[in-house]
Structure formats: C-alpha cells, structure tokens
Amino acid sequence: MSIDAKSIDLKDRFGDFFYRNLERLRDGLPEYINNKREGAIQNFQKYGIPNKKVEAYKYTDLKPAFEKEYRTYIEPKKIDFDLNDIFRCDVPELDTHVVLLLNGWFYETKTPQKKLPNGLIITSLREAANRYPDIVEKHYNRYADSETESLTALNTAFAQDGVFIYVPKGKTMDKPVQIINLLMDEEDGMSQHRNLFVMEEETHAQVIVCDHTLSQKNFLTNSVTEVYAGQNARMDFVRIQNEHNGSTQLSNFYLNQERDSRVTANTISLHGGLIRNNYNLRLNGENCENNTLGLYLTDRGQHIDSYVHMDHAYPHCRSNQLFKGVLDDYATGAFNGRILVRQDAQKTEAYQANNNILLTDDARMNSKPQLEIYADDVKCSHGGTSGQLNEEAMFYLRSRGIPLKEAQLLLMYAFAHEIIGQIHIKPLQDRIHELIEKRLRGELSRCNYCQMHCGDAGKN
Amino acid sequence: MLTIKNLHASIEGNEILKGINLEVQKGEIHAIMGPNGSGKSTLASVLAGRNLFEVTEGEILYNGKNLMEMAPEERAREGIFLGFQYPVEIPGVSMMNFLKTAINEQRKHRGQEEMKSSDFLKMMREKKDLVEIDSNLTNRSVNEGFSGGEKKRNEIFQMAMLDPKLSILDETDSGLDIDALKIVAHGVNQLKSPDNATIVITHYQRLLNYIIPDKVHVLYDGKIVKSGGKQLALELEDKGYEWLSKEAAK
C-alpha cells in the first residue's frame, strides 16, 4: 500500500501507485470527480514535483519531503479511541460547528451533526459529491488549476475526501465552522484531502481551520481548497498551522470572488517543518475586496514559503496582502507575491507588504514582489523589510526597567499584532494572542499536541 | 548620589563628550543648559545606558556603584529615569501593558510581589491627575500618534508611575506651551523629595521659572564650561550662547 521510496523517479512512483489503485480511488465517488483523475495524473507526470529550477519554487526544495516513504491514505484509518473525548474545545467562548479530518478523511463523530437549518450544509466532500451533485459538479475543480500546477494535479488525481460547506443564497452561517485537520498514525503518512466551500450570493460565513500533528511521525499533506464567494458574499477565513518539525504541509488555496464580495484570509503559522502556502486569488467581478494576511513564526530548521497570485480581472477592486514573519535560529523563509492587474481592471487598488524580523544572522528570508500591470488607472504598491528589532524602541523599553528578553518579546508581539488584530472572531483572536506569546517565549516547541487545547491528547 | 569624572564619549569615532565632571547630591535639582549639538542628549543617553555611544574615558559612579557595568534595565531598576527628548512611538505595545511590565520588573528587582490590578489602576488614576494627561492616551499604544506635548506629558507620567531616585529630563519643556510647561513643572516639584535628585536639561531659561534649580551647568562643545547657582540661567538668557564661545576659549 505504501509508495516505495527507492523506486526510479518520483513522478513515476506516483504514477504507478495511481494506476495500481485507481479502482479504489474511484470507489464511492461519482463520475464527474473520477473522470478528472487520469488527465490530472498525466499533467502531474508531465511536470513532476516542482524542483528549485521552477521559478516559483526557487527557495523551497520539496524533494527530501517527497522522497520519504509514506503510508498513503486511500482508505480511512480506523482509530481505536474516541476523538470526541480528545477534542473538547478550551476556548469556551468560541462556539463553532466542529468537523474533523483525520489523516485527510472526514471523521464521523459519535454525536451526529445537528442538522443545519435553511439549507446550509457542512459535510464530507464524499457525501456531498453524491448527495448534492448539482452544486459540487458546478464548482469542483473549476478554480483549481490541475493543468499546469503539478501539486494541484496530484491532488485532483488522488482526492477522495475533505470538507464541503454550502451557504445558500441570502443565508448566514450562525457560527463559525471549525475544521480540525489531524494527522495521527504509527507510521509516516501522506494526506491529500480536498475541500470545497461554496458561498452563494448575499451570504456570510466564517471558517477556521486548525492543522495539527498528533503523533511523532513524518507527515506530508498536499491539500487543495476551492472557495467560491458569490456576489456580495462575506467570508472570514482563519487558519492556524501548528504541526511538528517532521511535517510537510503543502496547501493550495483557490479562491474565486464574484462582484461586491469581501474575503479575508488570515493564516497563522505557529509551527511546522516545511510549509508551502499557495494562494491563488481571482477577483472575478467589480468592487471586490480581498485581504490576504499571513503571520509565521519559525525557528531552528523550519522553512516557510508563501506564494500569492492575486488576479485583478475586473475594475474597482481592492486587494491587500500583508505577510509578516519572525525567523529565529537558522530558519528560512520565502515570500513571492504576484499581483496581476488585467487590462480592463481600471481603478484597481492593490497593496502588498512583506516584513520580517530576523533574530539571528543565520536566519534567512527571500522576498520577491512581482507586479504585472496592464491597466493604466491603478494604485499599486509593494514593500518589504527584513531586519532586526528597532534599536530605539528596545532602548526605550529597557530604560524603563524591562529586561532585554522581555523587551524583545513586547516588540515581536507588537509586530504580530498587526495581523492578529485583523482576526474578526474575538475569542479566537484572544486565544491566538496567547498562543503567539507562548510561541515567542519558546513554550510551544513541543507541539505534537493540539495547541488550540481543544482537549488533551496526552491523556491517551 | 551621582559622580561623573572626566567622561569622554564618542559615536562612530567622533568625540561628543570631551571630559565631563559633575557631582549630584540627594535632594538636589541640577539644570544643564547649552546650545544645540553641545552634547546634552548624549550625556543623558550615556547615563541611561544607551550603547550607541562608546565611553572612551572616565567613570560614572551612582550610589557608589560603577554605572558603566550596568545594562539600561538594571540602571532603571536602581532608580534612574530618562525622560526622552524624542520619545519613541511603539505601535502595538499598549501603554497599560508597557507600564505594568515596567513596574512589575522593578518590583521584582526589589523583592516585592507583582502589583495587584486594582492597585495598579488606582495608581494610574492618581498619577494621571498629577500630570493632567488625557485618559485616552493610556489606552493607546506607547506614544503612537501622540502630539509633541502629549509625548512630553507621557514622559512625566511614566516618571510619576516609576518613582525614580534620579530623573534626567531631556528638554521635557521644549515644544510645550506655558500651561503645559506649568503642569510638567508641577509634576517635577511634586515628586521632589530629600531622597531623590533631578537633572533638568533645557535649552531655554523659562522652565527654570517653575523648577528652581540648586545648580546650573552650561555644556558647550562636550564640556561643562561654567557652573553656578540659578542666577547663571538668567545671565545666559541675557547674554545668549555666543557669550559662551568666549568663555570656552578662555
């Protein structure tokens, strides 16, 4: 069942594995999903795992992660204890619809999901694909690029499950949906789940995603999330990445926004071995607003790479990218933000900034803005800084009796606040503030437990 | 309390302080005057421990201890306070959190327990009244978006909160109108006690109408060229700083 790491070439390895297991991959899913698989694996094989010669992957070497041997989850893993006991949320004021993905598979909790009123749906992609084919088929693989993006193609070839959220026209999700991605096994594992969130016209929803590793094994995740935000939809998206150093997380986020819609996506990367976050954002109607924010805190040998492609296709849209990072020890990072303003997209406002604090001489950050502007009446800017903490501010704090270490913390905390302050779910904002503080104090380095403290996995 | 002997300091190879001698006793108020660029702020920074400046010669004793061996935060915990000429804006660090951290660090150093929240708030209210600082300012980030005058008041407010033994106020009067100046002076006078001392650095004589100094020193080109009683300030006001170039040449 596992992919043999020693075999010839990575892309052939995945190809062989794909054809050997094709029947099982197809099992239980409708044709409109299955008929995309073979084309996708061929596209993947055409490009292979992106190597450092690919411009967009210049600073991130995926090969070592892919060369490891993983158990691939083409069927759900039976887990012999009750996850319901583990995940009690300890952000008491944070009242959410919780769903779990265990190694990429939707986990049916013992307490059945309360049926949502008004035609709202939160369920597994598997179930949705069969029960709501009209909705799923209309959007599935419409925004994701399985043609030229080899990691996305790989996901499309293998995807079997994930989370599906649907908000029908004019409706509001009464409380945030919280998706908890758990990786837990006695063997190294690879997950390729696929999420689809469809927000029709005039809707409102908040989605929180938490990524966690619960056992000390190597994990590789290559996920795709497609989001459709219809006319005048409002969506807040918060993601907390907190996996251990043996994890590789490749996340491919595709967002399509229709006119007058407003989406804020906030990714907080507290911990992870290697993280690559791809954001493909298309503003596909007039007067859209998009805020894509990221905060990453890395130390030791961790690596994080954020890649943003902001596509302004229509006039009068506003986009704002802000990515901030604190890099300690010999951690490395990359930021590549591309803003494309198409010829018709007049009156575009597009901003981008990437600011980094390097705590040591060995920490490194590569930041690269790319503006491609074909319209003439636009306001665009980009800027980046990488450096130490402000010396003057440090002296001011210390001159009041605050020790060096504490002064550094205060300033890093303030640096992070610009991002955290924009999380619109207040109890979550407070909790993340706490987590950030702990993380900066170095109290979160053992992170094989769920740091949202939704419960205590250590008891098991 | 404070003894400065033959202090030389430089930045990037330029000597700014060229042999300063100064003796401050408990209970005294000293005024240091002098033209722009004479080294007043440099002296203040060196006393507070800013390592931007390199001390090349001389010594500073504070209550018998060698100040040069102490980090800025240690000096603060020993009771030294610098009121900055240009207070730094620190977005994202709330005034509350900043003051609480500062006070508790100092208390920890003295072996005291952390201050209770209610006591802290009570003290804030009292001291805010003393310097007539706008309540909203303490709900904001440190100095962020404060006007020039608000920043200066905030320095005195912090001084009141921290209750230092030796305060060095670097041009706390500049940029203030007369009313604000009176408030700042009132704050300083209120906090005066036989156990503490204050060094007021000023460019103008007018602050000294409200804060009566025991001694006045004139700093010129990195040296104290003249010291005297409070009448020296008036003399300076009359004759201007040009008079000093002649004094210095003597």
Ligand SMILES: Nc1ncnc2c1ncn2[C@@H]1O[C@H](COP(=O)(O)OP(=O)(O)O)[C@@H](O)[C@H]1O
């Ligand atoms: N950070 C600095 N870098 C370089 N030179 C400085 C710096 N700070 C002060 N100086 C120089 O030191 C001299 C004294 O400055 P300062 O102490 O600020 O004078 P004052 O406060 O009396 O106006 C000036 O010539 C000034 O240019």
Ligand SMILES: [Mg+2]
């Ligand atoms: Mg000065």
